[in-house]
Amino acid sequence: AQTVTQSQPEMSVQEAETVTLSCTYDTSENNYYLFWYKQPPSRQMILVIRQEAYKQQNATENRFSVNFQKAAKSFSLKISDSQLGDTAMYFCAFMKRVGGSQGNLIFGKGTKLSVKP
């Protein structure tokens, strides 16, 4: 079975600074996908970034980038130039590659990020 661990229950960062959220996972699969989702207090889960395990290049989306270390089973999220609107719960999630169908997401427990003015 796959597990996802987020070891930082809470973090805070000053506006405009950079913060890194940690995520490790355990799997025996070789082909899979990794995601970071953001859940603001309004509750809707929003996709931040997606990584395909067979791609060595780290994914980036504007101010968001990941450090994907497949051998170490590590998938950290870096947020640059933090903004007040980045305040939210951040969830790391794993999806096994499944032939012929979608796979479900396995989530970590989340990291609560507070961006301070």
Add this chain to the structure above:
Amino acid sequence: GAGVSQSPRYKVAKRGQDVALRCDPISGHVSLFWYQQALGQGPEFLTYFQNEAQLDKSGLPSDRFFAERPEGSVSTLKIQRTQQEDSAVYLCASSLGSGSGQPQHFGDGTRLSIL
């Protein structure tokens, strides 16, 4: 609408009552998922539909939980004889295709409280 729509947003029921939660996915999305999110936790998978076919229901916690998607669009999650441990936020997500790895788009969820 453009996003995944869930109703009701809040539901309060007495223990033992039956409840029905509705999910309207993004138009044209083939795949639909239900997740349960307990307070302070990450969402946990309940069940998965590809069109009208329920391909995976391994996450349903008991036979009191039942989900359907009869016409391959709107889905209903039904919980019979509710218990206090059923209190949680129920999230619905949809994705465009049936291929692996596609991003899932989530609704706002239904917060269920069992008294």
